[in-house]
Amino acid sequence: MKKPFLIVILFSVLFTAVSCIKSDSTPSLSSSLTSVQGIEKKVNELLDRMTLEEKVGQMNQYVGFWDLTGPAPDSGDAAEKYEHLRNGYVGSMLNVRGVENVRGVQKIAVEESRLGIPLIIGFDVIHGYETISPIPLAESASWDLEAIRKSSEVAAEEAAAAGINWTFAPMVDITRDARWGRVMEGAGEDPYLGSKIAKARVLGFQGTDLSQHTTIAACAKHFAGYGFSESGREYNTVDVGTSTLNNMIFPPFQATVDAGVRTFMNAFNVLNGIPATGNKYLQRDVLKGKWAFDGFVVTDWGSIDEMTSHGLAKDGKEAAMIAANAGSDMDMESHLYVKELAGLVREGKVKESFIDDAVKRILKVKFELGLFEDPYKYCDEVREKEVIGQQAFHEAALDLAKKSIVLLKNDNQLLPLKKQGQKIALIGALAADKNSPLGNWRIAAKDHSAVSVLEGMQAYKENKLTYAKGADVSIGYTAFTAQVQINTSDKSEFPQAIEAAKSADVVVMVLGEIGYQSGEGRSRTKLGLPGVQQELLEAVYKVNKNIVLVLNNGRPLVLNWHHENLPAIVEAWQLGTQSGNAIAQVLYGDYNPSGKLPMSFPRAVGQVPIYYNYKNTGRPTGAPGVFWSHYEDEENSPLYPFGYGLSYTSFEYSNLKTSVVSEKEVQVSVTLKNSGKQTGKEVVQLYIRDHFASVTRPVRELKGFELVSLVPNESQEISFTLTEKELGFYDNNGNFILESGDFSIFVGGDSNANLQSTITL
Numbered sequence: 183m184k185k186p187f188l189i190v191i192l193f194s195v196l197f198t199a200v201s202c203i204k205s206d207s208t209p210s211l212s213s214s215l216t217s218v219q220g221i222e223k224k225v226n227e228l229l230d231r232m233t234l235e236e237k238v239g240q241m242n243q244y245v246g247f248w249d250l251t252g253p254a255p256d257s258g259d260a261a262e263k264y265e266h267l268r269n270g271y272v273g274s275m276l277n278v279r280g281v282e283n284v285r286g287v288q289k290i291a292v293e294e295s296r297l298g299i300p301l302i303i304g305f306d307v308i309h310g311y312e313t314i315s316p317i318p319l320a321e322s323a324s325w326d327l328e329a330i331r332k333s334s335e336v337a338a339e340e341a342a343a344a345g346i347n348w349t350f351a352p353m354v355d356i357t358r359d360a361r362w363g364r365v366m367e368g369a370g371e372d373p374y375l376g377s378k379i380a381k382a383r384v385l386g387f388q389g390t391d392l393s394q395h396t397t398i399a400a401c402a403k404h405f406a407g408y409g410f411s412e413s414g415r416e417y418n419t420v421d422v423g424t425s426t427l428n429n430m431i432f433p434p435f436q437a438t439v440d441a442g443v444r445t446f447m448n449a450f451n452v453l454n455g456i457p458a459t460g461n462k463y464l465q466r467d468v469l470k471g472k473w474a475f476d477g478f479v480v481t482d483w484g485s486i487d488e489m490t491s492h493g494l495a496k497d498g499k500e501a502a503m504i505a506a507n508a509g510s511d512m513d514m515e516s517h518l519y520v521k522e523l524a525g526l527v528r529e530g531k532v533k534e535s536f537i538d539d540a541v542k543r544i545l546k547v548k549f550e551l552g553l554f555e556d557p558y559k560y561c562d563e564v565r566e567k568e569v570i571g572q573q574a575f576h577e578a579a580l581d582l583a584k585k586s587i588v589l590l591k592n593d594n595q596l597l598p599l600k601k602q603g604q605k606i607a608l609i610g611a612l613a614a615d616k617n618s619p620l621g622n623w624r625i626a627a628k629d630h631s632a633v634s635v636l637e638g639m640q641a642y643k644e645n646k647l648t649y650a651k652g653a654d655v656s657i658g659y660t661a662f663t664a665q666v667q668i669n670t671s672d673k674s675e676f677p678q679a680i681e682a683a684k685s686a687d688v689v690v691m692v693l694g695e696i697g698y699q700s701g702e703g704r705s706r707t708k709l710g711l712p713g714v715q716q717e718l719l720e721a722v723y724k725v726n727k728n729i730v731l732v733l734n735n736g737r738p739l740v741l742n743w744h745h746e747n748l749p750a751i752v753e754a755w756q757l758g759t760q761s762g763n764a765i766a767q768v769l770y771g772d773y774n775p776s777g778k779l780p781m782s783f784p785r786a787v788g789q790v791p792i793y794y795n796y797k798n799t800g801r802p803t804g805a806p807g808v809f810w811s812h813y814e815d816e817e818n819s820p821l822y823p824f825g826y827g828l829s830y831t832s833f834e835y836s837n838l839k840t841s842v843v844s845e846k847e848v849q850v851s852v853t854l855k856n857s858g859k860q861t862g863k864e865v866v867q868l869y870i871r872d873h874f875a876s877v878t879r880p881v882r883e884l885k886g887f888e889l890v891s892l893v894p895n896e897s898q899e900i901s902f903t904l905t906e907k908e909l910g911f912y913d914n915n916g917n918f919i920l921e922s923g924d925f926s927i928f929v930g931g932d933s934n935a936n937l938q939s940t941i942t943l
Contacts, residue, residue, distance in 0.1 A: 239271030284345025320755030334386025361414025363704030366736030370780030404449035465509030583764030598771025602644030621756035622701030638762030652679035700736025831858030
């Protein structure tokens with residue numbers, strides 16, 4: 183029978199239990215303590231009552247394995263998983279969504295298993311649940327940390343209303359290679375910007391109180407080095423030095439720990455010859471040791487079993503042993519922990535203390551989420567209907583979508599478009615597409631729910647707008663699993679597009695990648711416009727050169743021809759549910775673009791990986807002849823550098839001042855003036871260069887930025903404080919150090935900022 187409610191007074195704060203702790207034969211388990219000490223006490227009490235198999239069960243995660251609206255499975259793999267769920271051998275499930283379904287699996291875990299331990303329900307809430315924000319790379323182009331935090335907050339509230347309490351986000355991998363499809367899921371190439379955005383996203387998902395029903399646990403991924411996959415090929419080997427690891431790859435992950443992230447996901451790749459899933463240095467030495475991370479680590483999908491393919495383990499049993507000993511706490515869909523771990527403990531090949539540590543971490547997060555107090559707190563059908571898709575969420579998505587757009591070129595002020603009296607030809611299959619703008623990783627979104635560019639521009643009724651598709655980008659794809667089939671031959675609708683362009687004052691062409699052409703498993707060796715789109719663009723250009731190119735894409739593209747020939751280029755990414763409205767409002771000048779690139783755009787694929795914070799070689803500049811670091815057929819520099827982005831107004835930087843306050847503090851100020859004719863926002867960026875150090879430093883490093891809004895002719899002094907944190911770096915042993923010497927400070931509107939001062943520490 184159930185025990186009575188327990189009331190505990192701790193430091194004069196009253197905590198009450200909603201349900202209760204049961205004996206081995208009773209149907210529920212609950213905590214009455216919400217303090218750190220109380221949670222730890224309850225975790226230890228529960229652990230003492232668990233069998234080894236039940237402990238291992240908490241380390242086992244299954245994907246949803248049957249239709250919960252139908253009968254329970256009675257045979258095969260699904261039936262075995264069902265029995266595991268009833269026996270308490272499942273700690274988490276993923277891809278179960280919707281209140282009805284979540285309540286169904288939670289009810290089995292809580293009411294049918296011996297100890298009634300609730301499940302934690304995971305889902306890939308990457309850039310929205312049903313209301314979709316811009317892809318994360320696009321969000322990062324806003325450089326607006328509060329808007330990014332708000333985006334994750336909205337995603338969390340919607341997902342929580344659908345029964346989800348854990349997201350596999352944010353992805354905080356730094357990457358320099360646009361060939362890698364998952365660039366769309368991160369914050370780009372810079373560890374400073376990436377760290378700020380990582381923190382904002384964690385705070386958005388988790389809020390200030392994880393026990394609230396509007397928050398969900400975040401997951402920093404992929405630990406570590408995944409964004410440095412060789413040749414940009416998904417799941418490929420990573421081979422980086424300790425300087426890159428400590429100064430480029432680790433900082434955003436450490437920022438999530440500092441922000442209180444509750445879970446980590448390890449990576450598919452090897453690092454220093456060891457798969458991340460079995461990498462003790464990453465998981466036990468750095469993450470749980472040096473950084474004192476107190477949440478839990480989940481593997482990526484099936485990555486324990488994949489260690490046999492890597493050649494680290496001879497079979498699944500050995501792979502489970504390696505992963506558990508290395509510090510992987512939860513097995514996502516390898517099924518090896520639940521099968522092998524108990525036996526490995528009894529054989530003395532895995533310490534039971536490692537199992538206990540993993541289970542404590544998992545249970546702790548469940549307590550923090552309030553799942554023991556109310557296992558069904560995320561299962562409110564009324565809230566589900568009221569919350570998901572509400573207007574305020576669409577407004578937030580529209581706000582961030584506008585802020586994410588980057589103006590790359592605007593000769594002769596072709597943009598903004600006039601609001602009346604113009605004949606505009608809108609060309610491109612993507613212009614009318616309502617699905618592609620949702621991007622990848624939008625698995626809870628309704629298909630074809632985005633506002634198209636055509637719909638957005640139709641709201642401006644005082645112009646004559648003519649639409650022509652011109653050509654399909656793809657001839658077929660199956661959302662999540664199949665390779666995209668690109669149209670490489672069908673030009674049958676070129677004539678209609680060319681005819682529409684002939685009589686237009688301005689041609690707006692929406693070209694790029696379809697939504698599923700970037701993301702996991704979508705590596706590319708060519709970074710031009712896919713299929714026949716380039717041919718379409720050049721055919722239209724022959725009859726009307728007054729073209730505004732609007733790009734929909736999930737990665738940097740090679741745009742040399744476009745930059746040389748077209749008067750206006752707008753990087754509009756894949757902007758989510760409100761995509762078309764955001765693009766139209768920018769094109770027509772109702773929103774002045776303020777986005778800045780979070781990744782460098784190459785001139786050629788052969789430059790990739792390309793990034794602004796490179797290190798000088800011993801032969802960095804043009805020596806006589808060919809004997810210096812360069813290409814024979816292309817410039818070294820990117821076409822569009824990191825931090826770059828134009829506005830409909832102009833900005834002037836002046837009066838850079840620097841003051842060395844102490845050996846650990848430098849004050850910097852600069853005057854910014856809006857020298858144009860429109861109100862606009864500018865991202866003021868500060869870079870440093872440490873000229874001489876015990877470990878060579880990059881030629882530039884972003885160390886501060888401010889988003890500033892000014893009316894025409896308004897000036898403002900912008901101040902920065904550089905501390906030890908900004909001026910120092912990690913040595914090759916992972917120790918943070920600050921060295922004396924000469925530093926250059928650059929301030930401006932992108933990573934080529936030329937307003938410069940030099941200081942000596």
